[in-house]
Amino acid sequence: MKNTYYILIIFLLSPLLYLNAQGLLSENTNFTKQDSLRGSITPEREWWDLTYYHLDIKVDPENKFISGKNTISYKVLKSDSIMQIDLQSPMKFLKAVQNGKELKVRHEGNAHFISLVINQNINDINSVEVYYEGHPREAVNAPWDGGISWKKDKNGKDFIASSCQGLGASVWWPCKDHMYDEVEGMKISVNVPSHLTNVSNGRLILVERIGDTKTFHWEVKSPINNYGVNINIGDYANFSEVYDGQGGNLDLDYYVLSYNLEKAKEQFKQVPMMLKAFEHWFGQYPFYRDSFKLVEAPYLGMEHQSSVTYGNGYQNGYLGNDLSRTGWGLKFDFIIIHESGHEWFANNITNKDIADMWIHESFTAYSESLYLDYHFGKEAGAEYVIGTRANIQNDSPLIGQYNVNNEGSGDMYYKGANMLHTLRQLIKDDEVWRKILRKMNVKFYHQTVTTQQIENFLSYETTIDLSAFFNQYLRTTKIPVLEYSINKKVLKYRWTNCVEGFEMPIQVKINDEDQWISPKAEWNTLTLDSKIDNVEVDIDFYVESKKI
DSSP states (O other): OOOHHHHHHHTTSOTTOOOGGGTSSSOOOOOOHHHHHHHSOOHHHHTEEEEEEEEEEEEETTTTEEEEEEEEEEEESSOOOEEEEEOOTTSEEEEEEETTEEOEEEEETTEEEEEOOSOOOTTOEEEEEEEEEEOOOBOSBTTTBOEEEEEEOTTSOEEEEEEOTTTOGGGTSOBOOOTTOOBSOEEEEEEEETTSEEEOSSEEEEEEEETTEEEEEEEEOSOBOGGGOOOEEESEEEEEEEEEETTEEEEEEEEEEGGGHHHHHHHTTHHHHHHHHHHHHHOSOTTGGGOEEEEEOSSSEEOOTTSEEEOSOSOSBBTTBOTTSSSGGGSSBHHHHHHHHTTTBTTTEEESSGGGTHHHHHHHHHHHHHHHHHHHOHHHHHHHHHHGGGGOOOOSOSSOOTTTTOOOOGGGTHHHHHHHHHHHHHHOOHHHHHHHHHHHHHHTTTEEEOHHHHHHHHHHHHTSOOHHHHHHHHHOOOOOEEEEEEETTEEEEEEESOOTTOOOOEEEEETTEEEEEOOOSSOEEEEOSSOOOOEEEOTTSOOEEEEO
8 A cells, every 4th residue: 555655755765766847757758859969879979988087166155156177088989079078058168178279169958069179099098178167057856856956054054065866967067978988087176165165076185275265176096977976065074984894994984064973973883884784795895995985965865976975864764764664764874875885886887878777776775675684684674675665656667768868767766676686586595696796796896887788697697597587577567467276286377467488486385385386478287285275475576466
């Protein structure tokens, strides 16, 4: 049963779900050329590979204004002369400069095509400086309806942050705004009024005092996706610790509003607990070089790489609520656990096309269950993920439409998590399952991937042909139905409501004894030595059953 409260909660499951008004949860088929320019690997993108960004900006809180430049370094893959850079209105693309010469730029909506004049020789490393300014889109209801949040803390001091997944990083800075090409490293320099602190990704390497302002220089040494880049500006207090992890000493830094320092010191004790659980299940934290930070933000939270943002009110659950209705969801702070889980799935393993965002969200939603499994036992983790099934809408497939910046259904969270929980049952060996998850984070370390790559990897590692399994759960809204009939000692059973070739084995209890059966689309028959009184499908499988 779903009451109105829990239908609404579906749209609040994570900072990465967006409002229908933004177009990412709707089944939009009226895509424009702007959608294609944003969502596809255009000819003006494919000939060059990102190597480094230096984003150097000034943030003016009083006027809600950002100005500066991004120096974009790139490797030439094939000779060409037109480069696409993305920057969304109302931000203004002022000019592009290469080797000291201003270049001609053709503007087409949010895509800007720079005509380069120097020879672009294959394997050359070149750079372009893009200057820009403007009043960036203001987040109306961050992070779902993203942009820049210009808020005040309870002391009246500026409290500012970016959030732009789906919407795109180009809403506040010029970049190659497509998921397939992650920059290999970057520097982020942010000038703010001197009474404020800016926290961004990576490590703080320098703070410069310039008159009544300060510039905070942050350096990222790992590949990073565009939406993972962030600014967080406020009256921050900082405390830190060192975690003895699988990769050695990991620096943990926490930036919170000054008056929340004591609450944060208590609530953030869950960070080492998170790392212990996730390094067990997924392997070592992927960004030791860049540290781990948890940063208070004026919205719920987001998985910005090595700079995870937090706004859950220093309480367990999701804003104090248990999304599973089992009690287990109040054993952990949803934002700390969920958004940190994205360091492995979204920031380490990143989808090439937003249509495959289930890779980020399904594994990360499932990580909540694995956190409970590690700290509270297998039954706790199972009860939690099964409890979240009440949030599933089955409104549209988990995979969106490719090349137009379109994501699939919000069911990618808890339908996806239950799909993975079902897969765990098929493997029948939790240690093998753990090794697969850890190997996955090694094989695709700091890479962008497609759904097909993940499917192929899991099929190979499990030695199970999972093509029909993924077709069923990712590409349709149909839940498999196990139909069965009992006639004294004879059990007949089959799968219905399934894609072609769906033949998933399943565990059932027959007369309270566990047994595996292998249904197909045709009726199968099982004859026992004694009368069959009852059949019960294992609840760990995300299926439905029907006695006929």
